[in-house]
Amino acid sequence: xxxxxxxxxxxxxxxxxxxxxxxxxYFGGGTLIMRALNEGDVAISTVVRAQDQALxxxxxxxxxxxxGAGVTFARVLAERDLGFLxxxxxxxxxxxxxxxxxxxxxxxAPNPYGDFTVALLALDATVTVAGxxxxxxxxIEEFLQARERQTGTLVLSVSCxxxxxxxxxxxxxxxxxxxKGGSVITLAAHVPISGGRIAGARIALGSMAPTQIRxxxxxxxxxxxxxxxxxxAAAASAATEGTSPADNALGSAWYRREIVGVYLRRLLSxxx
Amino acid sequence: MLELRKDIFAxxxxxxxxxxxxxxxxxxxxxxxxxxxxxxxDHKLQGMLHLKVVRSSxxxxxxxxxxxxxxxxxxxxxxxxxxxxVPVNLNTLLSLINFGKDDEPSLAVDKVRYKGEPIVAIVxxxxxxxxxxxxxxxxxxxxxxxxxxxxxxxxxxxxxVNETYPKNTFTYHEAYDHQKLRFGDADAALATADHVLEQRxxxxxxxxxxxxxxxxxxxxxxxxxxxxxxxxQALFFSVDTCAKILDVPSNTxxxxxxxxxxxxxxKVDTLTEPLAILGAMLTGRPVxxxxxxxxxxxxxxxxxxxxxxxxxxVMRDGRVVARKIRCYFDSGAYTRLSSYAAVKCAAHLPGxxxxxxxxxxxxxxxxxxxPATAMRGxxxxxxxxxxxxxxxxxxxxxxxxPMEFRxxxxxRDGDMKAHRREAKNTALIECVQVAAEKAKWPLxxxxxxxxxxxxxxGSRAVIPPTPADSSRTRPTAPAQQRTSYDRLPPTVTxxxxxxxxxxxxxPPSPRPAAPSHGATRFSSVFGTRRR
Numbered sequence: 001x002x003x004x005x006x007x008x009x010x011x012x013x014x015x016x017x018x019x020x021x022x023x024x025x026y027f028g029g030g031t032l033i034m035r036a037l038n039e040g041d042v043a044i045s046t047v048v049r050a051q052d053q054a055l056x057x058x059x060x061x062x063x064x065x066x067x068g069a070g071v072t073f074a075r076v077l078a079e080r081d082l083g084f085l086x087x088x089x090x091x092x093x094x095x096x097x098x099x100x101x102x103x104x105x106x107x108x109a110p111n112p113y114g115d116f117t118v119a120l121l122a123l124d125a126t127v128t129v130a131g132x133x134x135x136x137x138x139x140i141e142e143f144l145q146a147r148e149r150q151t152g153t154l155v156l157s158v159s160c161x162x163x164x165x166x167x168x169x170x171x172x173x174x175x176x177x178x179x180k181g182g183s184v185i186t187l188a189a190h191v192p193i194s195g196g197r198i199a200g201a202r203i204a205l206g207s208m209a210p211t212q213i214r215x216x217x218x219x220x221x222x223x224x225x226x227x228x229x230x231x232x233a234a235a236a237s238a239a240t241e242g243t244s245p246a247d248n249a250l251g252s253a254w255y256r257r258e259i260v261g262v263y264l265r266r267l268l269s270x271x272x
Numbered sequence: 273m274l275e276l277r278k279d280i281f282a283x284x285x286x287x288x289x290x291x292x293x294x295x296x297x298x299x300x301x302x303x304x305x306x307x308x309x310x311x312x313x314d315h316k317l318q319g320m321l322h323l324k325v326v327r328s329s330x331x332x333x334x335x336x337x338x339x340x341x342x343x344x345x346x347x348x349x350x351x352x353x354x355x356x357x358v359p360v361n362l363n364t365l366l367s368l369i370n371f372g373k374d375d376e377p378s379l380a381v382d383k384v385r386y387k388g389e390p391i392v393a394i395v396x397x398x399x400x401x402x403x404x405x406x407x408x409x410x411x412x413x414x415x416x417x418x419x420x421x422x423x424x425x426x427x428x429x430x431x432x433v434n435e436t437y438p439k440n441t442f443t444y445h446e447a448y449d450h451q452k453l454r455f456g457d458a459d460a461a462l463a464t465a466d467h468v469l470e471q472r473x474x475x476x477x478x479x480x481x482x483x484x485x486x487x488x489x490x491x492x493x494x495x496x497x498x499x500x501x502x503x504x505q506a507l508f509f510s511v512d513t514c515a516k517i518l519d520v521p522s523n524t525x526x527x528x529x530x531x532x533x534x535x536x537x538x539k540v541d542t543l544t545e546p547l548a549i550l551g552a553m554l555t556g557r558p559v560x561x562x563x564x565x566x567x568x569x570x571x572x573x574x575x576x577x578x579x580x581x582x583x584x585x586v587m588r589d590g591r592v593v594a595r596k597i598r599c600y601f602d603s604g605a606y607t608r609l610s611s612y613a614a615v616k617c618a619a620h621l622p623g624x625x626x627x628x629x630x631x632x633x634x635x636x637x638x639x640x641x642x643p644a645t646a647m648r649g650x651x652x653x654x655x656x657x658x659x660x661x662x663x664x665x666x667x668x669x670x671x672x673x674p675m676e677f678r679x680x681x682x683x684r685d686g687d688m689k690a691h692r693r694e695a696k697n698t699a700l701i702e703c704v705q706v707a708a709e710k711a712k713w714p715l716x717x718x719x720x721x722x723x724x725x726x727x728x729x730g731s732r733a734v735i736p737p738t739p740a741d742s743s744r745t746r747p748t749a750p751a752q753q754r755t756s757y758d759r760l761p762p763t764v765t766x767x768x769x770x771x772x773x774x775x776x777x778x779p780p781s782p783r784p785a786a787p788s789h790g791a792t793r794f795s796s797v798f799g800t801r802r803r
Contacts, residue, residue, distance in 0.1 A: 001347065001400075003400060038564060038565070039564045039566050040399070040403035040406070040564065042400075042403050042404050042407050
């Protein structure tokens with residue numbers, strides 16, 4: 001059976017086509033789906049596309065930032081108002097991949113990819129998906145936990161609150177090939193400080209579990225305390241709690257557990 | 273020396289080879305940077321079919337049953353090719369030069385010996401239909417114990433990877449399970465050395481990762497011939513390999529190559545051409561067989577991994593007096609070119625240094641890993657890495673500058689190499705001196721004055737007494753395996769290998785006095801053979 005490509009002008013029509021066909025996959029930038037097709041993934045029989053302008057919209061002027069699911073990393077990098085997302089966008093692939101790869105597609109990228117999603121998870125983003133009766137908002141963590149069941153879901157946009165200061169949001173991807181290798185581990189931390197104390201710490205990790213996850217024990221170690229050597233050390237030593245990394249060609253599970261605390265300490269203490 | 277018959281080849285080559293320091297335009301660069309270079313895969317032929325293979329999911333297993341019934345009924349399938357359809361389903365690449373036994377099938381029949389070994393080929397109207405049919409082939413495996421470690425593979429009772437070589441080692445000269453080098457008495461020298469340093473070095477397989485994956489398009493041509501567009505980096509080698517596997521004269525094929533989208537040694541194994549041509553023979557249509565990226569990375573042959581043990585004896589004054597080396601080449605499940613790598617490795621010992629006592633054992637070992645192949649200096653690069661690490665460590669041990677330590681131990685013109693050949697045109701000392709100068713690395717005056725042309729030879733040209741290995745009697749080496757490509761008349765036998773070499777002056781070079789075209793010539797790798 002040949003692969004069918006279905007192109008729609010509206011996102012809602014595309015969402016309908018996607019949810020009614022188990023072998024259908026949505027084509028964002030093609031960096032995942034075309035690779036799968038080229039490598040002979042016979043589970044995909046239908047490719048769904050949408051040429052809806054809404055999917056490529058960026059709203060970045062206010063405190064709440066919204067990125068259409070079809071926004072590419074190259075466009076994120078071209079947007080001055082999205083400076084806090086430039087580090088994660090730049091850490092993905094080479095220029096060709098960043099020109100095609102999309103924010104929405106990254107939510108589905110399996111390990112060792114999906115770095116942008118790590119940043120979004122630390123920013124407590126909201127994922128807006130097309131539902132039967134219009135759009136529906138899902139907290140990103142909930143979305144990721146059910147990711148395997150989401151292949152029939154069309155993501156419309158992702159939104160998050162801009163970090164209060166540049167200092168409050170930090171991101172680091174550990175790769176063997178710089179700048180565009182797959183992730184050994186990826187870390188993002190949002191540590192807003194109010195009155196000298198951390199309020200609402202968020203630490204997200206990539207390649208430390210089947211999907212991107214939050215390091216809740218490390219967050220607890222920081223919450224309500226000042227960002228100092230002691231709290232950073234406590235967070236670093238709690239970094240592996242709740243993680244379940246796997247072995248792959250880039251690193252072993254053991255290695256990932258060994259380094260995650262080290263890099264979290266460096267990230268939080270502002271070391272290069 | 274190479275003699276170029278200028279009377280015949282007047283315009284063949286400009287002998288004014290003054291190129292260093294000048295910019296030179298690569299002849300294929302304009303095509304590459306303008307995107308106009310044509311690769312094998314740029315040919316889209318009318319009625320072209322696509323071939324994909326079913327690969328083993330086990331590293332080592334007996335094949336109980338292959339069920340292709342459902343795949344045969346799958347849409348778009350033109351032909352299913354099994355091992356029995358391959359005219360000569362057992363080959364080894366270097367059989368073309370009478371080196372090694374045929375050990376590798378194009379399509380596995382009774383057993384798979386590495387994960388990803390091809391079992392069945394499917395020719396279909398589209399790649400997609402070929403993939404769908406591949407997913408419908410059912411192979412019933414009986415998993416066997418597998419071995420992935422070179423030294424484990426040599427232990428008694430280890431699983432036999434490849435029945436052609438039941439000891440899991442390549443057989444040299446139909447008698448020896450490794451390459452051996454003996455020069456002087458390394459054990460005695462180690463016993464009296466001021467310091468002894470023994471180290472283990474483990475390499476990893478390295479994938480060539482070409483931008484263009486391995487592939488070929490074969491199409492029926494007039495007069496029963498086939499035109500083959502291919503990514504091969506060894507075109508005539510591939511022609512003969514295909515002729516052997518498909519059991520036809522090599523002039524059946526018109527191979528068109530030329531532009532290789534990245535080779536580095538990973539495109540000499542002729543993995544896609546035989547099946548693409550066979551597909552064209554069986555269907556009468558053009559057939560394209562291209563590796564996917566994952567196939568290239570996982571099942572395309574890598575540089576083999578080596579395990580190297582080096583034990584060196586060094587004196588306080590910095591002279592390396594003994595070097596004892598054991599090296600294991602991980603060939604994977606089949607020979608491909610690793611047998612040759614081990615020969616090259618043995619020929620390289622003990623590195624570019626004059627060491628009076630050298631002992632080397634180099635094994636080509638079969639394991640249940642992806643077969644290894646050629647890659648840029650294979651056989652030498654890993655050993656060089658180990659030797660040079662060792663030289664740094666030895667320099668540190670005797671408190672010497674590592675550059676000066678190398679100059680002290682470097683071979684010089686007139687020295688006797690461990691292979692009983694005189695060192696000529698040596699230049700390591702000068703290389704180290706220039707490197708030190710460029711790096712502004714201080715060298716003491718006596719080392720700045722050292723020269724490859726001075727102080728060599730003399731006592732350094734002597735072949736030391738070399739004890740024979742007592743444990744082993746010398747087997748009589750039978751004639752090399754003969755294949756249909758062997759043009760040697762049956763009565764000509766090879767010169768038996770000298771082993772262990774007697775403590776005597778080197779025998780005269782076996783090179784014929786007056787080589788003539790097509791006559792026997794001596795190859796240090798394969799021995800005497802006839803061209």
